[in-house]
Amino acid sequence: MSVASVPxxxxxxxxxxxxxxLEAVRQKLFNFLLLLAVGLVAxxxxxREFNFGSSELKFISDFGFGALIFFGSALTIATTAQLFFSExxxxxALTLLAKPLWxxxxxxxxxxxxxxxxxxxxxxxxxxxxxxxxxxxxQLMDIRPEDFANxxxxxxxxxxxxxxxQWLKFGVLAAIVLLIASFSNTNLFTVVTxxxxxxxxxxxxxxRDAWGNVDNPLVGLVVRVLGFVFPNFQLFNLADQIxxxxxxxxxxxxxxxxxxxAYIGVIGGLAVYSFRNREI
Amino acid sequence: xxFDSAALRPFRxxxxxxxxxxxxxxxxxxxxxxxxxxxxxxxxxxxxESLKDALGQGVTVGLLGGFRAIVADLFWIRTxxxxxxxxLPGTQTSIKxxxxxxxxxxxxxxxxxxxxxxxMPNWRIxxxxxxxxxxxxxxxxxxxxQSSVAIKYLENALEFHPGEPLLILEIANVHLxxxxxxxxxxxxxxxxxxxxxxxxxxxxxxxELLRKLGRNAEAYAFLxxxxxxxxxxxxxxxxDVVLGRIRExxxxxGIPETQRFQPRxxxxxxxxxxxxxx
Numbered sequence: 001m002s003v004a005s006v007p008x009x010x011x012x013x014x015x016x017x018x019x020x021x022l023e024a025v026r027q028k029l030f031n032f033l034l035l036l037a038v039g040l041v042a043x044x045x046x047x048r049e050f051n052f053g054s055s056e057l058k059f060i061s062d063f064g065f066g067a068l069i070f071f072g073s074a075l076t077i078a079t080t081a082q083l084f085f086s087e088x089x090x091x092x093a094l095t096l097l098a099k100p101l102w103x104x105x106x107x108x109x110x111x112x113x114x115x116x117x118x119x120x121x122x123x124x125x126x127x128x129x130x131x132x133x134x135x136x137x138x139q140l141m142d143i144r145p146e147d148f149a150n151x152x153x154x155x156x157x158x159x160x161x162x163x164x165x166q167w168l169k170f171g172v173l174a175a176i177v178l179l180i181a182s183f184s185n186t187n188l189f190t191v192v193t194x195x196x197x198x199x200x201x202x203x204x205x206x207x208r209d210a211w212g213n214v215d216n217p218l219v220g221l222v223v224r225v226l227g228f229v230f231p232n233f234q235l236f237n238l239a240d241q242i243x244x245x246x247x248x249x250x251x252x253x254x255x256x257x258x259x260x261x262a263y264i265g266v267i268g269g270l271a272v273y274s275f276r277n278r279e280i
Numbered sequence: 281x282x283f284d285s286a287a288l289r290p291f292r293x294x295x296x297x298x299x300x301x302x303x304x305x306x307x308x309x310x311x312x313x314x315x316x317x318x319x320x321x322x323x324x325x326x327x328x329e330s331l332k333d334a335l336g337q338g339v340t341v342g343l344l345g346g347f348r349a350i351v352a353d354l355f356w357i358r359t360x361x362x363x364x365x366x367x368l369p370g371t372q373t374s375i376k377x378x379x380x381x382x383x384x385x386x387x388x389x390x391x392x393x394x395x396x397x398x399x400m401p402n403w404r405i406x407x408x409x410x411x412x413x414x415x416x417x418x419x420x421x422x423x424x425x426q427s428s429v430a431i432k433y434l435e436n437a438l439e440f441h442p443g444e445p446l447l448i449l450e451i452a453n454v455h456l457x458x459x460x461x462x463x464x465x466x467x468x469x470x471x472x473x474x475x476x477x478x479x480x481x482x483x484x485x486x487x488e489l490l491r492k493l494g495r496n497a498e499a500y501a502f503l504x505x506x507x508x509x510x511x512x513x514x515x516x517x518x519x520d521v522v523l524g525r526i527r528e529x530x531x532x533x534g535i536p537e538t539q540r541f542q543p544r545x546x547x548x549x550x551x552x553x554x555x556x557x558x
Contacts, residue, residue: 066347228305255315266304270297277293
């Protein structure tokens, strides 16, 4: 029975996603990075002594998001590449794709499995950070009640929003890694390229600023084109807006979420296209 | 020779992927642009000019969105270590690096400018042979040069914290203490005092500088306007001190008893009469 004779199936896709999720949480890497991130967030209080500039609560929040972003990026890239190539190297991909299974089901199943794992990572890290902030804020309210005349200062809803947006950013990153893996031959190449693309996506706005108005029209054109090819990851950097002015704007949060979801769809689709042209 | 179209397949795939990404970037720009504009407006640290000093200093991890605060704090500790060695270029570079990484905390800007304006002229004098050997004109030049750097640095800070009274006060302090320019300092203290979050002493120093400049009438008018606005329950407002200065000016200016300022709210007695002789 060929693939063309069976319709696209969400149940097959969810089976692959569930299996990918189970495989991922059994990995030592996931548990190791999760422990590191959770340990770092929990130890934020001990790093208070190093804090000179911002308020203590802001420092804990910055520190927590730092751990989330750093370890979350490492986890996304490494897990996505590892789970994809384990199927290729163990030849299970051959067995799977010999059956009436769409390559889109395989790729998006892998994606959803990884996305769920990253979701668990984000939920645990943000949950711990919020608990820590709540606890410390309560202590400070007892010590300096005059500073909390209008109640708690931390906008916990904003923390959740920023956490969700970070999760979506990791989703875009996972889709990019799957796209790279779809034509790459080795796990190592995929991981290294994934990290480079992460840095490019974070700093592409600087290139747009620096080279957007250069005299050489050819260089300007190349930079503009590259500015369109790579997604702008600084867009997800809303943690700085927590506790500032009106906080995180719901409209901006929705725009950023829409941007991420659209990119996940497009890059995922391109990964499927590229994977269909690959000989396993 | 037969043309093998399969050989071109990887190139075709690559081209389609690149084109797809480009098309997605173009199509999503209308969604990205307003959000990006709003995020950037709230985060001046994302401007290229502010990051130029930080790039290439091994702080990329900090700039990728996480750990900005802790990276800046660690660099601040390093700044203090360099400062202890009286290393002028090293300290100056390190101060600028810290605020390039994290321009949000005022602490870095204020203390960095103090190092530049108050410590560095002394280091330069020491290096040039010490206080006894260096002529006054050279000392003055060192003061002026370092003050100029500190003021530029604080003006840069104002781009990140527009209208922040503590930064304006710091510029005023440099004009007053290092450049001995009472005229400019008075203007800046006045500017800072107009901000709702300004410390009360800004207005008092402005009035004192007007007195030093011999503009007693102006100082008197300013203090008369200021006094009714001062809260009595804030220790920093010091309405009695202000009233005392108003009375001093009335004495100096010879204002008749009947035309003297009458405070609206009760204050502690000012310039009390001498106690009766025992």
